[in-house]
Structure formats: structure tokens, C-alpha cells
Amino acid sequence: MTKLPSRSLIFLVAAVAFGIGTVAAMALYANIAKRKMEAESTVLKIADITETTIDPAEWGKNFPREYDGYIRTADNAPARFKWSEGRPPEDDANAGKAPSKLVGDPLLTTIFDGYAFAIDYRERRGHFYMLLDQRDTERVKQKPQPGACLNCHASNVVAYREVGLKNGAAGSLADPLFSENGRKQLFTGWEQVNHLPYADATALVKHPMTCLDCHDPKTMALRVTRPAFLEGIANLAASSEPVPHLPSIEEWRRGDKKTPYDPNTLASRQEMRSMACGQCHVEYYFKGPEKRLTFPWHKGLKAEEMEAYYDETGWTDWTHKRSGAQVLKAQHPEFETWSQGIHARSGVACADCHMPYKREGALKYSDHQVQSPLAHVNLSCQTCHNYTETEILSRVDAIQSRHKAMLDRAEQAVVDLINAIEAAKAAGATDAQLAAARALQRKAQWRADLMNAENSLGFHAPAECLRLLGESIDYARQGTTEVAKLQMAARR
Amino acid sequence: MTRSALWAAVFGALVGSFAAAVGYTAHYARATSYLSEDPKACINCHVMNEQYDGWSRSPHHARATCNDCHVPHSSIFAKYYVKAEHGYRHSKLFTLNSFHEPIRANAASHAVVIANCIRCHEAMTREIRLAAPGSSAHTVSGGIDCIRCHAAVAHGPTR
Numbered sequence: 001m002t003k004l005p006s007r008s009l010i011f012l013v014a015a016v017a018f019g020i021g022t023v024a025a026m027a028l029y030a031n032i033a034k035r036k037m038e039a040e041s042t043v044l045k046i047a048d049i050t051e052t053t054i055d056p057a058e059w060g061k062n063f064p065r066e067y068d069g070y071i072r073t074a075d076n077a078p079a080r081f082k083w084s085e086g087r088p089p090e091d092d093a094n095a096g097k098a099p100s101k102l103v104g105d106p107l108l109t110t111i112f113d114g115y116a117f118a119i120d121y122r123e124r125r126g127h128f129y130m131l132l133d134q135r136d137t138e139r140v141k142q143k144p145q146p147g148a149c150l151n152c153h154a155s156n157v158v159a160y161r162e163v164g165l166k167n168g169a170a171g172s173l174a175d176p177l178f179s180e181n182g183r184k185q186l187f188t189g190w191e192q193v194n195h196l197p198y199a200d201a202t203a204l205v206k207h208p209m210t211c212l213d214c215h216d217p218k219t220m221a222l223r224v225t226r227p228a229f230l231e232g233i234a235n236l237a238a239s240s241e242p243v244p245h246l247p248s249i250e251e252w253r254r255g256d257k258k259t260p261y262d263p264n265t266l267a268s269r270q271e272m273r274s275m276a277c278g279q280c281h282v283e284y285y286f287k288g289p290e291k292r293l294t295f296p297w298h299k300g301l302k303a304e305e306m307e308a309y310y311d312e313t314g315w316t317d318w319t320h321k322r323s324g325a326q327v328l329k330a331q332h333p334e335f336e337t338w339s340q341g342i343h344a345r346s347g348v349a350c351a352d353c354h355m356p357y358k359r360e361g362a363l364k365y366s367d368h369q370v371q372s373p374l375a376h377v378n379l380s381c382q383t384c385h386n387y388t389e390t391e392i393l394s395r396v397d398a399i400q401s402r403h404k405a406m407l408d409r410a411e412q413a414v415v416d417l418i419n420a421i422e423a424a425k426a427a428g429a430t431d432a433q434l435a436a437a438r439a440l441q442r443k444a445q446w447r448a449d450l451m452n453a454e455n456s457l458g459f460h461a462p463a464e465c466l467r468l469l470g471e472s473i474d475y476a477r478q479g480t481t482e483v484a485k486l487q488m489a490a491r492r
Numbered sequence: 493m494t495r496s497a498l499w500a501a502v503f504g505a506l507v508g509s510f511a512a513a514v515g516y517t518a519h520y521a522r523a524t525s526y527l528s529e530d531p532k533a534c535i536n537c538h539v540m541n542e543q544y545d546g547w548s549r550s551p552h553h554a555r556a557t558c559n560d561c562h563v564p565h566s567s568i569f570a571k572y573y574v575k576a577e578h579g580y581r582h583s584k585l586f587t588l589n590s591f592h593e594p595i596r597a598n599a600a601s602h603a604v605v606i607a608n609c610i611r612c613h614e615a616m617t618r619e620i621r622l623a624a625p626g627s628s629a630h631t632v633s634g635g636i637d638c639i640r641c642h643a644a645v646a647h648g649p650t651r
Contacts, residue, residue, distance in 0.1 A: 011499045018506040025513035031587050032521045039538040361589055362538040383594045386640070 039362035049217040051182075052173050054155050059211040065360065069368030070211075073126035098122040098133065107411045108452070110418055111445060114321025115329060116143040124332075124455055127370055130154075131208040140198055146291040147201025148194040152280035154205035156193075157186065157212050157225045163204070164189030177216075177225065178264055190227045195291040214276045222272040224263050226279040232295030233275065237261030241300030245344035246271055273349035278335035281350075283450070285315055301336040303450055303468050307443070323421035324431070325438035330450040337454050341461030353380045396459060403451070403458025406469040410448040413476035417441050420483040433486055440479030447472035526579055531558045537586050539595065543647055550648035561608045561646060562601065574604060602637075609638040 047053075047061040060067025094100070101121045102109050112118040120138035134140060134153040150156055161173055164185035171181030193201050216223050224230060237249045238260070244250065248266045263275050283306055287294040296315075299305040307328070310316075316326040338344050343353070351366060356379035358367045373380035374396065381392045421437050447468040451458070458465035518524075525533040535544045547553060552561075562578075564570040578601075585591040597605065610617055610633060621634035639646070 007496070008499060011503055015503050015506050018503075018510045022506065022510040022513045025510065025517050028587070029513065029517040029520060032517065035537065035586070359539070359593060379593055382596075386643075 035362040038360070042363060042365070050174075051177060051212070051217055052158055053217060054158050054207055054210060054212060056207065056210040059215075063211075065358075065363075065365050066211075066368040069370075071128070072369040073371065074128035075126065075369070075371075097136065098125045098129070105411070107415050110322070110415045111411065111449070112329070113418075115318045116145075117329065119143070127208060129208075131202075131205070135202055145198040146194060146286060147196035147198055148286050148291045148293040149198055150193060150201045150205060151190070151226055151228055151293050153208065154202070155207040155210040155213050156190075156205055159204040160189035160193060160227075161185040162189065163192050167192050177223070186225070187227050191290065191292065194286070194293055195289070209280070213279075222269065222276050224272070224275055224279055228284065228293040228295060229275070229279040229282070230262070230264075232282070232297050233263055233278075234260040235295070236297040236301065239297070239299055241302075241305065243301075243339070245339055245347070270347060270349050273351035273355075274335070274338065274344070277350040277354075281332055281334035281455070283331045283333040283336060285310075285317070301339045302464075303336075303447055306336070307446055320418065320441070323418045323438060323441055324425065324434065325418075325421065325441040325445075327442050328446045328449070330446060330453045332453050332455055333450055334455055334460060337450075337456065337460040337465065339461075340464035343460070348384075352383075356380045356383065399459055399462045400457040403462070403465055403469070406466060406473075407448065407451050407457075410444070410469045410472040410476070411452070413473045413480075414441065414445050414448050417444060417476045417479040417483075420480050424483050424486055427487070427490070429483075429486055429490075434483075437479045437482040437486075440475045440482065444472045444475035444479060447475070526575065529557060529559050534558045537582070539586060539591070543595075546648035547646060548648070550644065550646055552646045553648075556612075556646070560612075561605050564604050564607065565611060606633045606638055609633075 043062055045062055047058050049059055049062065053059065056067060056070060060070075099122065101123060102118070108121060109118050112121070116139040119142055122133070122137070125133065130153045134149060139145070140149070150159075157177065158173065161169075161177075161182070164187070165172070167188050169181065169185040169188045171179070171185065173185075175182040175185070177183070177186065193204065211217075213225050214222055224233075233249075236243065237252055238257075242250075246267075248263070248268055248271055249261060252261045252266055263272065267275055282295050284293055284295050286292065296306040296309040298309050310328060315328070317329040318327065319325070320327050334350075338350065353373040354370050355366045355368060356373070356376060357364050358379065367376075367379070374393070377389045377392050382389070385392060387395075417437065418441065421434055421441065424434060424437075451465055451469055451472075454460065454465070522533070522536050525536065531544060531547065534540045547558070563574045610621070617633075617636075617638075621636060624634035624636045
């Protein structure tokens, strides 16, 4: 072996350096090429998606990022307050279930006395669990529920259409959903399934809400597939309640109104980014013996407008076991509360905060891991609000802490009223004497319960939510005063 | 062939490959467009599409391009220094995919933009700037952030 001359050594080092440089330049080229490709093709069509493709994994072949987010709704989003905070874990029988709200907030057991929600009422979880949790809840197991429950907890478009076809609707599943045949199949099936026993209805479905429920399989355009929403929003449009946050309804009202308002043809894309969520995140009841799922929007979306509708139709969810009052159970009125807030008024849709745009390289897509915006303040809030994350979080915290403090007071006021009525009844007060106090319980409880059932702790419309809690406390305390007057009159 | 000639050939091939790889990558990435004034250069990497779309619908569209607001106009050195700094930073962040969402102007870029607001609107804003609390000869805007209130002027409606 001869020793390398020093000139050769310099050559060798320089050659290696240029070699590395060349590789680095090529790597950069590859990166730029990848980014360019990402920006150009957002979809690589692998699977053929049709109106009968229920399985989200099939859609996931073409839309892997959206599917990935959808599956991740199994991860529970952070919440500011949980009703279950600071309490010991439940027993083994409840392992794997969401924590019980009844254990975290014992007032609820009194508020829902005599109703299924006093048996089992748990924290909300991600979309992944919607069907599992519904099949699993003691409310459904111990109290028979109708098939109408399926409307929001399962991918039901195909199931409804199949039942519709069996019950005489014309055409086949190949018809576009909103063709005359498709629509008839959907509505007929839905009307049939609504009054089936829940156990029979849930056997018709396999998946929780999936892609098909919100997207057209050919164009991926957003759509509303739930008959109850289509009816509800048409009823809202036909009312005189101003809806400045839904401009297509205002536009329809200026027209000839010959055909009912139809979001699938009239709503803008931005409106659909809220209406798709409003198919399920709403207040509802099961109307008549046919258990027709109905949204109480005939007079408007505000708490007192829905209440006025219920009062007019004589609807009562149950008679309170302790007080004997005819009361209402609020569901999860996110669409209604959002409608009263500044974000809706400014044109911000549900999806803007809960499904913000994400970027992977040059590719931009909507995050399908639907969750609390607090999980990604940068993507959700900072797109419009030019403040630091700490500042934004402290603003949210202020709104939600105030709301929670008032909610606790409102629930306590309702429970105090229930106890007062119960005591008066035991002391011999008649139904006629208790009528006024019971009516006040209905009003107070409705408002407090709307706020308890609402998934935002007041954030969707802070001023409106505090108004409702203030009214709730006022009505409850008025009711307690009514009972005190009775007792004073009895003593004389 | 002598040993040194062999080394020279190998070395030459490597230098040539390197130059070709760099040159072609630069061409493919439209590197020279960054020297131009064309706003299209700013959407080479697509991340700025929204800003570009907003600008094309904005009131300033007819009068000002990206460079009018985003690079200094005090001297040609300042201009190219900022262009180079932006170019390096943006390409690094985009290649490593590590930028903040939504995109935020950093303090230095923000100062450049404000200075450019005043460059064109000097006379109109003079009284406002002098009346601003804490204003001094050293702060070009008198401490006022033009785009806090006039956010839609340059990038148009965002939704």
C-alpha cells in the first residue's frame, strides 16, 4: 500500500462533499416535486363509491386523511369541565363506558326523577362511540325506546331506503338519493323505522354515522340526508322568525314559497357546513303514536319559541315523579344555541371550528376528527382571532366558568323548587293549588336542562345562555315563592 | 491515464452532477421567479393560495402587489436582504412542513408591512400617527397597527 498523496486527499474530501451536495439537491428536488403533486391531486380514486357504500373504510381508500380523522373520533377530546371531575372511578361493570354525569352531578337525579335519564346519563364522547353507547345505555335497555332513536346514532340512509322499498316505494337503491324515487324510499323507510322497537331498528344498521350521511358519493358535495332535519328546517323557513345567519332561508322567504325550503338545493356550501351537523345536534321529540321524529322549530329556534310550540301542542316528556309537574327533557341543542351566537351571525359554520382546515405539505383538507376546538386553538380560533393561544384560552375559560357557575345555581334552584312542591304535596296541597308552581318548574327546568344538554358550556352563545340560566333561576325562585304563599295561607 | 488525471475526471463528474442537480432543482422550483415582482411567484408553493385569492378580490388589487407591502422600499439592499431572508425561511419551513397554522407574519415582516402602509398613505395618516399615545420620531406608525382594523384591505374577505 502506498500512502495517498496529500493532493489526492483534498480531492477525495472535495469529491465526497460534492457527492453529498448532489444527493441533498436531489432530495430537495424530490421534496418540491412531492409538494407540487400534493397541490395538484387531492384525490386518488381507488375504490368506486356509490349510494350503497356504507362502510367508511371503502371511502377511506379514496380519502385516507378524512377517514383517519373520522376514526380518531375514538380519542376523547379535551373538555374544560366534566361533570365527573374529581370523583372515584366506577365499578368494573361500567369499565370502558363514559363517566356518569349522575354521579358527578347528583342534582340531575332529582331533576330527572321518574324519567329514563335518572337511570343512566353519561358524558358525551366522540362520534366513534355514538352507536355503541346508544345500544349500551341502561336508558334503552331498561325502558323500551322507539326506532326513531336511530336517526342520529347510525348510518341509516341505506337502511331507511331498503325499508322504504319493502314498503312499496318505487325504484331501486341505484336511484340518486334526491330523485323523486330516492326521496320517497328514504321518507317511507324513515316513517316505518321510527315506530319500530329500538332493538329491531338497530339490527338494520352496522355503522355509526358515516361518510354517506353527509356526502354525495359521486361529487362529495355536502348534503342533508335526515328526513327530520329536512322537515324541521322547512318548518323553520315557513315561520316568521328572523334567521340572518341562514341567508338562503331569508332568500327563499322573499320568493314565491310555492315549494318548501330545501337545503340540498338552496343552501350555500357555508350553510351546509352547519346544517350537516344540525341533522343531529338539535332539540327534538317523537310526535304521536307513529313516533315521528320532529324538531320543534315551527315558531323559531329560541328556547321560548320551542317551549311555546310544545305548550301549544300539549307536549310533555314525562310527569315529574316527586313534584307531579309536566316537564320537558332537552336534548343537545347545539344548532339552536349556535344560531343565537355571534359566530353564527358572522358567518362562521360548525365545521370552521370543529373541523378546521389542516395542511399536510401542500395539501389542504378538512379535519374529520370532529372535536372541541380547544384541541387546536391555532387552527380553529387563530384563523380569525389575532391573539395568542393563552389569551384565547383564557377568554374561553372566562365564558365557560361563568356559565358553569350559573348552571350550578340554576339546577340548585330547580331542585329547591321540586323539594318545595313535594313537601307542599305531602302537607296536603291540591293539584289546583300546585298548578302555578308546577308550571314554573316546567319553565325553569326546560331552560336549565337546555344548557346542561348543550355541548359548549355556554360558548356557542354566551349572552343568550346566561339569559336562559338567569330566567331559569328566576322562574324556579318564583315557583318557590308560590309554594311559600300556599303554606302561609294554610297556616292562617 | 495518470492517477491525477483520473482524480480530476472523477472530481469533474461529481462537480458536474452537483451543478446539474442544483440547476435543475432551481429551474423546477421556478427559482428565478422569486427575483421578479409577479405575485404568482408567491404561490409557487401553494401555501399562499388563500392570501393570493384574497388579494385578487381586495381593494388594493388594482394598485399594490405582494412586494409593494411585504418588502422594504428604502433601498435595494434592504429589499433583497428581506427577499432572501423570506425565501430562506419560507422554503425551510415549507420543506420541513413546520410552519404555524394559520400563517402569521413575524414581528419583522409586520413592521415592513406597516412601514409600507405609511409609505403610500403618509399624508393621510400623519395626524393620526402624531396623536397616537407613545408616538415618537422612532416609531414610523406612532405605535398604531394599521392592519388590526384594516385587515381586509389587502387580503380581502377571508370567508
